[in-house]
Amino acid sequence: MKVIKQSPIKSALTVLALAFASSTTMAQELSITVTNLTQGLHFTPVITAAHTSDNHIFIASEMASTELQTMAEGGDISGLANMLTNADANLNENPAMGLLAPAMSASFSLTNDSANTHLSLVAMVLPSNDGFVGLDSWKIPEEAGTYTVFLNAYDAGTEANDEIRGSGAPGEAGMPVPPPLDASIGMNGTGVTDMENNNKVHIHRGSLGDDNMTAGKSDINNSVQRWLNPVAKLTITVQ
Amino acid sequence: MLTFTTPKKSTSKLTLQLLIASVFTIGLAACNDNNKVAEEVVVVAPVTPAMEYSYSITLTNLTYAQPLSPVAVALHGDTKMWQVGQSASVALEKLAEGGDNADFIALTSNMATISSEGPVPPGASVTLDINTTEPMATYLTVATMLVNTNDAFSGLTGVDISTLVLNQEKSWRLNVYDSGTELNNEAVGTIPGPVDGGVGYDSTRDDIDLVGYHSGVVSKDDGLSSSVLTQAHRFDNPAVKLTITRTK
Numbered sequence: 001m002k003v004i005k006q007s008p009i010k011s012a013l014t015v016l017a018l019a020f021a022s023s024t025t026m027a028q029e030l031s032i033t034v035t036n037l038t039q040g041l042h043f044t045p046v047i048t049a050a051h052t053s054d055n056h057i058f059i060a061s062e063m064a065s066t067e068l069q070t071m072a073e074g075g076d077i078s079g080l081a082n083m084l085t086n087a088d089a090n091l092n093e094n095p096a097m098g099l100l101a102p103a104m105s106a107s108f109s110l111t112n113d114s115a116n117t118h119l120s121l122v123a124m125v126l127p128s129n130d131g132f133v134g135l136d137s138w139k140i141p142e143e144a145g146t147y148t149v150f151l152n153a154y155d156a157g158t159e160a161n162d163e164i165r166g167s168g169a170p171g172e173a174g175m176p177v178p179p180p181l182d183a184s185i186g187m188n189g190t191g192v193t194d195m196e197n198n199n200k201v202h203i204h205r206g207s208l209g210d211d212n213m214t215a216g217k218s219d220i221n222n223s224v225q226r227w228l229n230p231v232a233k234l235t236i237t238v239q
Numbered sequence: 240m241l242t243f244t245t246p247k248k249s250t251s252k253l254t255l256q257l258l259i260a261s262v263f264t265i266g267l268a269a270c271n272d273n274n275k276v277a278e279e280v281v282v283v284a285p286v287t288p289a290m291e292y293s294y295s296i297t298l299t300n301l302t303y304a305q306p307l308s309p310v311a312v313a314l315h316g317d318t319k320m321w322q323v324g325q326s327a328s329v330a331l332e333k334l335a336e337g338g339d340n341a342d343f344i345a346l347t348s349n350m351a352t353i354s355s356e357g358p359v360p361p362g363a364s365v366t367l368d369i370n371t372t373e374p375m376a377t378y379l380t381v382a383t384m385l386v387n388t389n390d391a392f393s394g395l396t397g398v399d400i401s402t403l404v405l406n407q408e409k410s411w412r413l414n415v416y417d418s419g420t421e422l423n424n425e426a427v428g429t430i431p432g433p434v435d436g437g438v439g440y441d442s443t444r445d446d447i448d449l450v451g452y453h454s455g456v457v458s459k460d461d462g463l464s465s466s467v468l469t470q471a472h473r474f475d476n477p478a479v480k481l482t483i484t485r486t487k
Contacts, residue, residue, distance in 0.1 A: 035323055039417055039451035103324040103419070103451040211463050222462055223423045226454045228476050230414070233323070 028112050028140060029239035034095070034121065035105040038231050040224040042101055042181060043123040043133060044075025045094035049084045050112030050119050056137055057084070057120045058201050064156040066170065068122070068201075072132045072156035074168030074176050075124040090116050099126075099180060112140060121151070125231065127175050127185050127220050129163065130156040131204045133232045146237045150230035155204040160196040163207055163218035164189040175219070186212065186219040203229070289372040293487035294400070298355075298381065299364040299480040301412075304471040306432060307359040307393070307479070308338025308384035312367055314351040314376035319397035321450045327418040329442075331382070331450075335392040335418035337431050337439020338384040350376035358386065368486070377401035381481060386432030387472045390421040390446070391453045393479045403485040412477035417453040420444045425456060425466035435467045452476075 030050070036043050049057065057080060058068050067079035077093060084091055090113060096106035100123065112119075118137040125131045134154045141147060155161070159173065165187060166174010173194075177185050192208050209222030220226075294314075300307050311334065313320070320343075321331050330342035344352045351371035359365050382394035393413045403409065421429070422445045431439035457463035460470040 037323055037452040038454065039419060039447050039449065040454055102447060103449040105324055208462070209457075211457075211465070222457045223425070224454070226457065228415070228453065228455045230476070231452070 027114055028142075030110045030112060030119075030140070031107070031237040031239070032092070032110055033105050033107040033235040034100070035233040035235070036100045036102055036231070037233055038227050039102045040221070041227055041231065042099045042126040043096075043232070044071075044099060044126060045077055046092075046096065046100060046106065046121060046123040047071070047077040047080055047084075047094075048092045048108070048110060048119070048121040049089040050110060050116035050140065051084060051087060051089035051137075052115050053118050053137070053139075055084075055087050055089065055118075057122050058134055058136055058154070058156075060136065060154065060201050060203070062200055064158050064201055068132075069130070069156055069158040070170045071122060072124055072130040073159055073170050073172075075126070076168075077122075080122070088113070088116070099178065101180075119236070121234065125153055125227075126181055127163070127177070127225055128204070128207065129161045129173075129175050130159040131207075132156060135234065140236075141238055144238050146235060149234040149236065151232040151234060152229040153204040153206075153227060153231045155198075155202050157196060157199045157201055160194050161205075161207070162189075162191040162194060163209065163220045164191050165219050184221065184224070186210075186214065186216070186221065188215050189219040190215075190217055192217050290374070291370060291372050291487055292376070292485070293368060293370045294379075294403075295366060295368050295484045295486050296381065297364055297366045297482045297484075298359065298383070300359045300361050300478075301480055302361050302385065302474045302478050304361055305385040305387050305391075305474050305478065306361065308334070308386050309340055309357060310355040310359060310365060310367065310381065310383045311340035311343050311394075312353045312369055313344065313346070313349040313380045314369060314371050314373075314400075315348050315378050315380065315397075316350070316375050317378055317397065317399075318348055320346070320348075320380045320382070321396055321416070321418075323416075323451055324449055326448050327420050327450050331392075332390075332418055332420045332442075332444075333440045334382055335384055335390045335416075336421050336441065338386050339439060340382065343382060359383070370487070379483065383479070384431075385415060385474065385478065387430055387434045387468060388432070388453075388456055389423045389425065389429055390418040391415050391456075392418060395481065400483065400485070403483070405485055405487070408482060408484045410480065410482045413479040413481055414476040415453040415474065415478045417446075417451055419447045419449045419451060422446045423454070423456070425458070425463055425468045427465075427467050430467060434469075434472060437467075
């Protein structure tokens with residue numbers, strides 16, 4: 001990241017200019033539908049935020065925050081929600097009331113304050129160690145209309161992709177397996193890898209999986225639970 | 240925004256115009272004898288020939304080793320012929336599992352259709368022209384199977400093309416869907432493409448039965464021991480490039 005230094009006067013002017021600019025834009029009413037495009041992945045509770053342009057839930061090529069790690073390894077969005085609330089973001093949490101199943105959609109409304117010009121969204125993808133579907137700072141259009149955004153799967157870079165049953169707690173190995181997924185995920189995998197050499201957020205390389213539900217390297221089913229990007233679609237209607 | 244051109248007139252339209260002209264002539268002739276009859280004829284008069292819309296559609300196969308089944312193109316009203324999270328129609332299932340687009344083309348909701356004559360090999364393109372005089376036929380659907388798969392297809396559906404002006408072009412890079420109607424076991428006898436020559440459509444639905452995005456083929460080279468596919472048959476999104484140009 002490039003850090004641009006500005007003289008105090010210039011940045012004060014910029015703030016003033018922004019104040020004028022934002023005074024001309026009103027709060028917006030957004031109707032949002034998030035669609036899980038996959039046939040084999042579940043999304044944990046989705047969190048969506050409208051926030052200022054200088055905030056991010058994640059940035060590809062930078063290290064994950066502890067809050068992002070907690071979401072990406074176990075699906076817990078409470079830390080991100082606190083962080084975003086402290087940053088005066090407008091939030092929507094858990095629109096599917098639990099897991100967003102394969103090929104399913106969840107819809108919700110979000111009213112964004114005039115300063116909250118950018119939209120971000122994350123949810124963990126299951127089964128994975130620390131994979132998540134993400135949108136980082138999409139500029140909300142001022143013009144009314146319906147917009148479509150396709151989302152990719154990222155790797156938080158915080159846990160080795162061993163692809164075997166384990167823990168959803170941050171820093172603990174293995175994948176969380178909530179009850180609805182139990183039957184579809186294998187067991188006794190020996191582990192695909194115990195290394196996580198890229199500790200920055202990056203595009204997920206996808207799961208390897210295998211075709212053995214009771215042995216093999218991976219507990220992921222290779223003909224069902226792999227994916228190609230994009231994995232989600234956002235339909236955003238600006239009223 | 241509106242661009243008008245002189246439409247080419249078909250023989251049948253010329254005949255229609257001649258008929259209209261003769262009605263006028265009779266009307267005018269009658270006018271000499273009786274003014275009341277002439278007034279009635281004037282009310283019937285302004286019949287104009289239907290406007291014709293034509294589009295040229297070019298589809299390019301972007302994959303390495305996935306021939307595309309004969310490409311189905313349809314113009315119709317405001318409807319989608321598949322949707323993520325919904326069950327595939329039987330017509331779509333036949334297209335996605337076997338590459339047979341006959342039922343898909345024959346759906347009564349279609350107002351104009353065309354199919355490419357044969358499959359589109361990897362790296363190749365096909366251009367199809369489609370015409371209609373139906374003013375409601377302003378939504379486009381294109382569908383084609385990736386034939387070395389169980390039930391993968393690509394395309395788009397229910398895309399509004401009513402705003403295209405003459406000679407305007409629009410392009411998409413299209414992702415791959417899975418009809419959700421057949422398990423992706425990649426097994427011998429289940430893949431209709433040249434790699435296997437297996438069975439295409441089977442009415443049994445043994446997968447999720449919801450349309451979604453395809454997860455890609457695994458192949459025997461990457462750990463699916465039952466697969467007849469090799470590393471060569473893998474694909475990624477996008478798989479197809481599609482361009483539409485309004486030509487009339």
